Amino acid sequence: MASLKALKLRIGSVKSTQKITKAMKMVAAAKLRRAQSNAEAGRPYSERMASVVASLASRVTPGPHSPKLLAGTGKDETHLIVLATGDRGLAGAFNTNIVRAARKKAQELEADGKKVIFYIVGRKGRPVIARFYPKAIASQYDTSAMKAPAYANAQEIADDIIDRFESGQFDVAHLAYANFRSTLLQEPTVDQIIPVKPGAASATPAGGAASPAVEYEPDEEEILKALLPKNVAIQIYRALLENAAGFYGSQMTAMDNATRNAGDMINKLSIKYNRQRQAAITTELVEIISGAEAL
Amino acid sequence: MADLHFELVTPERLVRSEDVYMVVVPGVEGEFGAMAGHAPVMTVLKDGAVKVYKTAGSQPESINVSGGFAEVNDAGLTVLAESAEG
Incomplete structure (x- = not known):
């Protein structure tokens, strides 16, 4: 049984951990609000862009002269998975879920006899992929320096990927990220980005x-x-953007749980502490009384 | 005559969404003014100023855009630009 002093120390340390998780939760909540409004502000553009590309793509019949990004390279051998994760942990299963979705996709592709390479955006995806596919990491993009994702960053990544595509390093590209549904729900998603999916084009014949x-x-x-x-x-x-919002949402939930767990633990430890203290007092009393009786 | 519904969108945000009289857009093959009822057009834009006329004969408000394209359809004019300021 732990001594009184050890219990007291333990309670103190759990309390300070709780303070940290509580603060992180609050910071995540504040950042979530901003990230979420950023994600929502970005939606109209991407929606319009998707409908315009879809309506254009349905008009142009893919031929030998049509852009490669639309028609593909004509082959289907090497697949690139762009894995976008967060840069930091302490956000529950957020990063793990994205990586898992990407690995599942990779396994499916490999089962079909395709070659899979990875392009990693964000810090947290790298260690896992490096363990399972040590030779398959084509490149990575460091996002740890930026506070909020800017369009310029996305453009750099896209330019790099398109360069690789043009030089024939891969035939099909997928993008793995977490779709931000709500604070509690982030859906790991793998979308095909190159070439433009014909299915998506016919599904939205917008304008x-x-x-x-x-x-x-x-x-x-x-x-x-x-x-x-x-x-x-x-x-x-x-x-x-979706990742940023999802990350903070997930972190907020994780930290909320952690705070609650710390609270439960403090309660349990306090009860144990009080009982032990009481037991010590009782023993002491018994000793004194029996000592007095002996006189 | 009904007004033209004009939307200017960048990746970061929806810059404008309003009903205006006319918008002059710098297309790669020449500037053109779009008013309500304009025939459907889709064009790539030059970097330059989009001029927004709120009402007939008013002073235009100009917004510099770069890396964009414009689409006119039944719903109005949509300018998608990589960046816009003005």
Whole structure:
């Protein structure tokens, strides 16, 4: 049985841990609000972009001259998984879930006989992937220096990925991130970003179908050429924003749980402490009384 | 005549969403003014100023955009730009 002093120390340390988790929860809540409004502000752009690309893509029949980003390289051998995770831990299973989704995808692809390589964005994905696929990490992008994801960062990542695509390092690219549904629910998602999925194009015939006689300046192919790289950038940007919001949401929940657990633990330890203290007093009393009787 | 619904969107935020009289857009193949009822057009934009006329004959408000494109359809004019300030 632990001594009174040890119990007291233990209670003290749990209390200070609770203070830290409580503070982290509050910080996460404040940051979540900002990240969430950022994510919401970014949505109109990506939605419009998606509908424009979809309506354009449905117009252009993929041929030998159409942009590679739309038609693909014609092969389906090497797959790139862009793994976007947070930079920090202490956020419950947030990072683990994204990595798990990416690994599941990788296993599926490998089962089909494809080669899988990884492009890592954010710090937390690297160790796991490095353990399971030590030779498959193509590159990584360090996001730890930035406070909130900026479009410029997404563009850099997209440019790098597109360069690799153009030089034939891979044929298909997927993006793994966590879709921010709510504070309590972040959904790990793996989306195909290169080439543009034909399924997505036919599923959302937004502006295209309603207005058949659209005039294009310059022609469709030229617009697509300008648009597709932007589309990749915007998808990555959206993933970064969703991740940021999801991360803080997850951290808030995790820290809330931790605070509550610490509270429970303090209660239990206090009860134990009080009992022991009482027992010590009782023993002492018994000793004194029996001593007095002996006289 | 009904007003043109004009939206200017950047990745960071929705900059404008309002009904205006006319917007002059710097397309790569020349500037054009879009008013309500304009035929559907989709064009890549040059970096430059988008001029927004709130009412007929008013002073235009100009917004510098870069890396954008514009789409006119039944719903109005949508300018998607990488950055906008003004």
